[in-house]
Amino acid sequence: MRANIQGGLKQIIILLILILSLSAWKADIKGPWIITKSKRIILYTRPLNYSQSTSPDSASIQAIINEQELVIDFINERLNTHFDSKVKIFLYNTDEAQEKIGTNGGGFASLNKFKKHIYLTFHLEPYYNSVMNKTDYLGVHEMVHIITLSELGNIKTRFFGEGYSNALDGNYGTENKNGILTRQRIDSTLVRIKKHGKLLKPSDLLYNDSIPEYAYYPQIGCLIRWMLDTYGVDKINKF
Numbered sequence: 001m002r003a004n005i006q007g008g009l010k011q012i013i014i015l016l017i018l019i020l021s022l023s024a025w026k027a028d029i030k031g032p033w034i035i036t037k038s039k040r041i042i043l044y045t046r047p048l049n050y051s052q053s054t055s056p057d058s059a060s061i062q063a064i065i066n067e068q069e070l071v072i073d074f075i076n077e078r079l080n081t082h083f084d085s086k087v088k089i090f091l092y093n094t095d096e097a098q099e100k101i102g103t104n105g106g107g108f109a110s111l112n113k114f115k116k117h118i119y120l121t122f123h124l125e126p127y128y129n130s131v132m133n134k135t136d137y138l139g140v141h142e143m144v145h146i147i148t149l150s151e152l153g154n155i156k157t158r159f160f161g162e163g164y165s166n167a168l169d170g171n172y173g174t175e176n177k178n179g180i181l182t183r184q185r186i187d188s189t190l191v192r193i194k195k196h197g198k199l200l201k202p203s204d205l206l207y208n209d210s211i212p213e214y215a216y217y218p219q220i221g222c223l224i225r226w227m228l229d230t231y232g233v234d235k236i237n238k239f
Ligand SMILES: [Zn+2]
Pocket: 020, 021, 022, 141, 145, 161, 162, 165
């Protein structure tokens, strides 16, 4: 993992095409797993020495559980929701993730609102998240999918589904900033997109399903963020 982090540009490009989306991919959830529970999180991690890649140790497990409990509180507060259910998070080691969940750069949330499953890749070091002003392991994006599906109904359109996730997360992709693995802010990315004259109209974002993630996520995230700030979360939730 550490060698990968130092892989520079190639690594950034790979991380930029993270599959951070609602997905119909069927995850392989076969054990063995270490299962750790908190109030609302049931975290599945691999036992130590399960594979060549490092499995989470007890300190990272605890940090991840604490982080995701706070993430649920954060999302409930931002969306004016009262999500209080159990969420199962399956955390795969880096070297098995591609085979089991179809990516080793991120993951996805289950489309089934009754399942409340998140499948993600474990990375050894947390990312610096400048939106939240702290480091995190898993971030906010996938939990927003779980909570919006559960609390706001059947949000399966990319516009609102990815819009809410990117608006609340505020990041898409990661970069190595002076040796610190950092989440890339979508507002900074939007400035770059605008500078290159690649800014899309809201109607493009609504109707064009073939816009690639790296262009779509920052723009839809900023648009929905603006809508939430301008009109208030309750009005936008009604959509
Ligand atoms: Zn997503």
